[in-house]
Amino acid sequence: MMLFLLLSLVMSLATGNLVAATLWPLPSDRLLRELAVRWLLAAVVGFASASLSTFIWLHLQPGNLTALATIDFLLLASAWWWWQQAQKPKSPKAQKPEIGTSQLAKVLLGLALLASSTAVLVHEGLLIHQRPHGHWDAPAIWNLKARFFFRGGEYWTDMFTSHLDWTRPDHPPLLPLNVARWWQYGGGESTLVPALTGVALTILIAALLGFAVATLSTTVRGCLAALALLSTSFFAKHATSQYADHLMALLILATFVALALARAGRGRAGLFVLAGFAAGAACWAKNEGALFFTCTMGTVGIWRLSSVGAWQGGRDLAAMLAGSAPFLAVLAIWKMGYYGRNDLLDRSFGQLITVAVNAPIQIHQAIGQQFRAAILTVPDRAVLLALSVYALCTGFEKSRLGLLGSGGVILIAMVAAYYLIFLTAPGDPEALMNASVSRLFFQLWPTSIFLLMANLRRFPLRQPGGN
């Protein structure tokens, strides 16, 4: 059965690689770190598209491994056909020499990276041993869904009964679909599957952040970005909770990485499709994903239309929408066909505005306190200060202020939207905030590091005039 599990992983990764290679063909003299970024984006594509094939399988022959494998194989064959069609002769390009990086700095930071990632993985292993089923939301929401998908066969839709409203059936199922899929391929349930998924997401986020910053800036800054993330205690601890927040953080980061690479002129249209794919997958991963998608499309739309004109900007936006289309389609089926109720959205827009305007000052104060606490506790304060000092001493690349500004606007719009949600949430807003503010801020943290480190000026990290 391990063989089938490996086969499933290989098929997902191969599909992701073919899609990523079609959308982002690299020149023959590509840099190794560019290839690494493409592999990591391919893993994101493979992970997200595996949930689509599993969702299709649930509607055809749930419980039948052959049916699932056939759908996966057809998806892989389609990706291979598309890749074949898109093959063009590759042209070499001049590589940019990396300036301002001493070998000693690289070696020292590489050693720190090795020690830090080992410590994070050991810590995660201990937490998994202590809590193999994850934190409360995992058995109540995420892994419970996976059990319905895996154990339920044709009765998996029993999860939508009103008696299970407390299990949040409206939460999108990207993560539980993947867990159920691996259980199906593995031939049985194991608590290790969702637990190791959390660990894999930890590695993917740190690696994508590091390699993307290294590609767009320098190797040293890539190492520093990954180190800044690994120093976040919440990052390691929460990965073993088996929630979908790490997945959201990965998809938000992947969206920005693809947008930044497209902005840097590395295979423009395809990368906008990849950015749309990741943003669409975020909608399929968590309800906050719809918020992120809306903020991203709006802000990127304004940025592209104002910077490259209506024709090119419109094409970029259309490419993003095309990438997100499969996920928007399955999300529409999920919300309209199965379960669309959400206690946050039960009221009309006008009612929400009335509630927000009439909210007592105490709620504003409580939200402000929670946000301030989350900003100062999710990232380590010393690291936050060190990153600020590094950025202030270096300054930002003027040519990248458009991307940096758009990214900043998206992140601020997300925080503002969270603020409105807490303001208008039914029930006890304090309890909702206690349960979710840190997680919401964590989703934005890897992207914040990326936007900061990838857009800094190329300031040599060595003595001026030295070699």
Place this chain on the structure above:
Amino acid sequence: MNLNPTIRLTYIRHWMCVLAAAVIAAMAVGVPAVDILGYFRVRQPPLPDQLSRLERQLAALRQNLPEHGAIGYVGRHPAIGGYGRPFTQLQYVLAPLVVEEHTDHLFVVGLFTDPSDLEAMIHNGEFELIATYDPSWSLLKRRQP
């Protein structure tokens, strides 16, 4: 050493960057290391994994229940709110069965921390006891009229 102000400023910026990088690297190694030490330094042993224990206790219960559909639940639970309640844990263990918090079903699973509650329910004549499971769980079946 006399340096003009521009070069001096560049030196300061350079060493500030080096210092910031050193702090980030030290924290990246230090924070997870402290977390690991904290894990072992906790004086009390870590909480037993409740769900794994419950899954072991109720493994036989699942075999006595239908593969899908809905069952009832009755029980007094300790003062634990939210997802820590035994009812929510039972739903996780028994999925894809839907567990409903009332007794209007053929099968009812009960958590009877007080044995007199179970006796009262059986003596009522509406249910018969099918099996009990360690420590306080029982499976009851509605008597056919």
